[in-house]
Amino acid sequence: MTSVVVLDYGSGNLRSAERALAVTGAEVVVTTDLERAASADGLVVPGVGAFAACMAGIDRAGAGPVIAARVAEGRPVLGICVGAQIMFDSGDEHGVVTKGLGLLPGAVTRLAATRVPHMGWNTLDHPAESELFEGVPADARAYFVHSYAVTPNADLDGVAIVTTSTHERATFVAAAERGALAVAQFHPEKSAAVGAIILKNWVGLLRG
Amino acid sequence: MAVAIRVIPCLDVDHGRVVKGVNFENLRDAGDPVELAAAYDAAGADEVTFLDVSASVEGRGTMLEVVRRTAETVFIPLTVGGGVRSVSDVDVLLRAGADKVGVNTAAIYDPSLIEDIAKRFGSQVIVLSLDVRRTVHGTFEVTTHGGRKSEGLEAIGWAKRVAELGAGEILLNSMDADGTKAGFDLELIARVREVVDIPIIASGGAGKAEDFPPAIHAGADAVLAASVFHFGEVTIAEVKKALLNAGLPVRV
Numbered sequence: 001m002t003s004v005v006v007l008d009y010g011s012g013n014l015r016s017a018e019r020a021l022a023v024t025g026a027e028v029v030v031t032t033d034l035e036r037a038a039s040a041d042g043l044v045v046p047g048v049g050a051f052a053a054c055m056a057g058i059d060r061a062g063a064g065p066v067i068a069a070r071v072a073e074g075r076p077v078l079g080i081c082v083g084a085q086i087m088f089d090s091g092d093e094h095g096v097v098t099k100g101l102g103l104l105p106g107a108v109t110r111l112a113a114t115r116v117p118h119m120g121w122n123t124l125d126h127p128a129e130s131e132l133f134e135g136v137p138a139d140a141r142a143y144f145v146h147s148y149a150v151t152p153n154a155d156l157d158g159v160a161i162v163t164t165s166t167h168e169r170a171t172f173v174a175a176a177e178r179g180a181l182a183v184a185q186f187h188p189e190k191s192a193a194v195g196a197i198i199l200k201n202w203v204g205l206l207r208g
Numbered sequence: 209m210a211v212a213i214r215v216i217p218c219l220d221v222d223h224g225r226v227v228k229g230v231n232f233e234n235l236r237d238a239g240d241p242v243e244l245a246a247a248y249d250a251a252g253a254d255e256v257t258f259l260d261v262s263a264s265v266e267g268r269g270t271m272l273e274v275v276r277r278t279a280e281t282v283f284i285p286l287t288v289g290g291g292v293r294s295v296s297d298v299d300v301l302l303r304a305g306a307d308k309v310g311v312n313t314a315a316i317y318d319p320s321l322i323e324d325i326a327k328r329f330g331s332q333v334i335v336l337s338l339d340v341r342r343t344v345h346g347t348f349e350v351t352t353h354g355g356r357k358s359e360g361l362e363a364i365g366w367a368k369r370v371a372e373l374g375a376g377e378i379l380l381n382s383m384d385a386d387g388t389k390a391g392f393d394l395e396l397i398a399r400v401r402e403v404v405d406i407p408i409i410a411s412g413g414a415g416k417a418e419d420f421p422p423a424i425h426a427g428a429d430a431v432l433a434a435s436v437f438h439f440g441e442v443t444i445a446e447v448k449k450a451l452l453n454a455g456l457p458v459r460v
Binding site: 012013014015016019020022034048049053063082103114115116117118119120121122141143144146147166168187189192193195196 | 211213214249278305307318327330331333376377405406430
């Protein structure tokens with residue numbers, strides 16, 4: 001059975017991620033145990049709240065090197081929401097810049113929109129070559145709740161398959177896939193049937 | 209494309225059971241919040257809200273079990289409100305499987321609670337509930353105890369303040385319109401929209417599908433209703449159709 005670890009490095013709703021992944025048929029464990037995080041077939045890094053607080057949680061847990069090593073060895077990691085943001089170079093909140101894990105090029109900045117947080121179901125502009133979005137209809141919507149995001153940039157386009165979404169006039173990175181690393185700004189575990197397709201695709205890629 | 213207008217059913221839960229009658233077809237147990245949440249998910253609801261009206265510790269314990277079971281089976285966002293008084297109350301609900309937590313009376317008595325929750329979990333977890341009533345002077349005031357008690361707090365200024373303190377969105381409930389089925393209080397929505405940029409969930413007064421689009425045009429981002437959905441007077445699909453006909457984006 002494919003094993004997945006949901007990394008518990010703070011608080012928040014991890015139950016939905018655990019159950020939504022279990023529905024795909026994976027054996028899912030929510031744990032703080034870094035050895036299990038390193039050895040599982042797939043590692044999910046969740047995260048809600050502030051970028052700086054999540055990075056502090058990752059640092060406290062000592063999880064950064066484990067995540068980086070997995071990605072370097074081609075062993076899948078999925079970052080969700082702020083767990084996706086911390087994979088980028090940096091996060092800028094209220095003028096305070098926090099260093100991220102630097103596994104994807106780009107900075108996380110405040111959404112250039114009036115209605116913030118961006119909260120609700122939005123459409124996705126996913127490229128045909130995306131493995132994560134295979135079988136997701138063109139007009140499908142996923143659930144977002146965030147005030148910060150990465151603006152699409154040439155460096156990222158050069159190394160990753162990038163899916164975007166647009167809130168008001170702000171187009172931002174909704175997902176990115178680079179080798180073993182996949183990140184989703186939205187919540188697949190809260191995106192009903194669309195999220196289930198995406199999680200099933202990801203679990204299907206494990207042990208590939 | 210734009211973010212879809214959210215349509216949210218609200219269930220009152222007491223000791224783990226749905227309080228108000230629910231008239232939904234093909235339910236094994238119409239009093240089970242978990243089964244109802246799943247039914248609303250299947251019916252196209254964009255989120256589900258539980259309002260815990262239990263007055264006892266045992267009731268709250270039962271509610272946590274309901275939240276756990278719901279989070280395990282329903283994969284749309286879940287908000288849980290009612291009796292949230294501290295950061296640790298929020299922590300317990302989030303760990304049980306809630307995505308957002310409704311905060312109401314406790315924030316009126318201690319506004320720093322909003323800041324404390326936002327700092328710990330992020331603004332996005334806070335749905336600040338406002339039960340608003342019109343005064344004889346034509347102003348809007350904040351009430352508690354189901355609209356029976358005035359808190360001597362002007363509502364529009366309070367809405368602005370909670371947004372500044374870090375609320376992620378506002379659940380704006382008109383106590384005057386609530387139960388009338390005469391439509392939402394559009395002036396109230398417009399007044400709050402003038403002073404905040406965070407999302408507004410309009411509540412109170414919906415009687416038919418055509419009542420919903422004006423609430424969005426007045427400035428709301430989402431609509432919430434209880435009995436009209438539970439009694440099958442209006443379906444989620446009918447509301448979405450009315451929104452779509454009004455040129456508004458919905459998730460279908």
